[in-house]
Amino acid sequence: MSGVPRSARRKAHPRPRRTFDRSVALAHFRWEILRRTAEYRADMHDILGSMAQTIGRTDTQLQRECLENGGIIPRVLGAGFSSPEHYDAVCRRYGLAVLVHPDVPLSVDEMAAFPVFADTPARQPTVTNPVRLRHVARRGGNVSPRTIRRMFAQKPVEPGPFRLTLKRIHLGRLDMILAVFDARTQEHSFRRIAKDLRLSLDQAKRAWATARHLIAKWFDFESHLRSCPECHRYLEGKRDRMCARAEQQIGLRRTGGSRLRPTNADDLELLRARSQEDLPARRAGGSWRGRRRHDG
Secondary structure (H helix, E strand, C coil), rough: CCCCHHHHHHHHCCCCCCCCHHHHHHHHHHHHHHCCCHHHHHHHHHHHHHHHHHHCCCCHHHHHHHHCCCHHHHCCCCCCCHHHHHHHHHHHHCCCCCCCCCCCCCCHHHHHCCCCCCCCEEEEEEECCCHHHHHHHHHHHCCCCCHHHHHHCCCCCCCCCCCCCCCCCCHHHHHHHHHHHHHHCCCCHHHHHHHHHHHHHHHHHHHHHHHHCCCCCCCCCCHHHCCCHHHHHCCCCCCCCHHHHHEEEEEEEECCCCCCCCHHHHHHHHHHHCCCCCCCCCCHHHHHHHHHHHCC
């Protein structure tokens, strides 16, 4: 049992607003997933680059000013990627009320105070009895939950275009899934991730599989192939494998060596015999030579 008093533990983990806690939590995770996708990061790169030329800043200066001001990207009267029309079109594409720099994380509390998605919370309150509401407001004092339910109803809001693709979402596991994703995309091994996050090896692998489902494309594959030296040598036929990040993106498993091992004549003969069922499969239990000696 923890030695921390119960009142202190309760204050350390404040509950979000019960009316909108699930909607706000889902919006928080939607943002954390969106800002990791290649498409959104590429769109923000184009918009910030065009804005820097419009207002006479370098890309580095504009990036720093944007992050210092909370990461909100304003609408600028420019042309091309920095035009208000393009800004509004990108907002509609991702269901956002305002564009935010992809390097800015937003907590649940920040999302509740400033929801960046247009459909957050997913159900808006609407007054059903304004006369009763004015009477309660003049009277003052505490309002019972029953009175609140009689005065307010829930008005559904049209869901935005960017939604989580999971039908059943365990909100308590999504932070862990994103932590595994961030570590894995930094080319950390599953054993190291499991040790750092205090998970089992199987939990780390399942979290990575779920993250790859949520964030299907997390970097621009085409531009990566042009800029990565290892992948460039692979395209030229000078290397048998792409780099680790490229293989993670397309779902290939890494092996101990970077090149394929040559197959000799004996291995080819064994493979032919197994394919024709002259020999049992390798995983049938024990080696074929060992079973033959035992039978003889």
